[in-house]
Amino acid sequence: MVLDIRTVPAGHSAVVQTTGLEAYTADLPPFSEKISCQAAIDRSGQVLYVHLQFKGTFTLECSRCLTQYAYPMSGALRLVVKEQPHRFGPATDDESVDFFYDGRHLEVDLGPAIYEEIMTSLPLKPLCSEDCKGIALESGTAEKNGNDPRWEALKKFRKR
Numbered sequence: 001m002v003l004d005i006r007t008v009p010a011g012h013s014a015v016v017q018t019t020g021l022e023a024y025t026a027d028l029p030p031f032s033e034k035i036s037c038q039a040a041i042d043r044s045g046q047v048l049y050v051h052l053q054f055k056g057t058f059t060l061e062c063s064r065c066l067t068q069y070a071y072p073m074s075g076a077l078r079l080v081v082k083e084q085p086h087r088f089g090p091a092t093d094d095e096s097v098d099f100f101y102d103g104r105h106l107e108v109d110l111g112p113a114i115y116e117e118i119m120t121s122l123p124l125k126p127l128c129s130e131d132c133k134g135i136a137l138e139s140g141t142a143e144k145n146g147n148d149p150r151w152e153a154l155k156k157f158r159k160r
C-alpha cells in the first residue's frame, strides 16, 4: 500500500487500498486476490502514526499430503512515517521510525513492512488440517481410481 503524504490531512484519517505486493510475488506463496489494507492514520505535522491492518488469502501446500489449500491471513502493524530531508523509504537504522519521506518523495510504499509481516506469520510447516493423515493411504486408493490424489484430498478439505 502506498501512502501519498500530500493527501493525508492533519489529525485522524483513514485510507483503504488493495495491493498486489508486486515487488514480492516471487518470494510469497501465490494469492489470487489482492491483499486488502486499511490504514488508520494520525498525523501530527511531519510525523504520521499509521495503524495498518491487512488481510489476504494465500495458497499453501500441506507439508504432509502436498494438497494445496487456502490459507487466510490477517495482520496488523503500527508504523511511524516521518519526514527527514534526503531520506526516503524503510528506516533500517532508527528504532523509532519505520519509513522516511522527504520533500521530493511524497509517496511512501508500506509494502516492505507488509511483506515482512506476512513472511513471519506464514506457518513454517503448513498443514491443510491439524489432523492431516498425510498422503500414504489416500494416494493408494486414489491411484486405483485413476484420480489425482491431490484433488481427492482437496475435495475432503472442502467438505469440512
Ligand SMILES: [Zn+2]
Pocket: 062, 063, 064, 065, 066, 067, 127, 128, 129, 132, 133, 134
Ligand atoms: Zn494435508
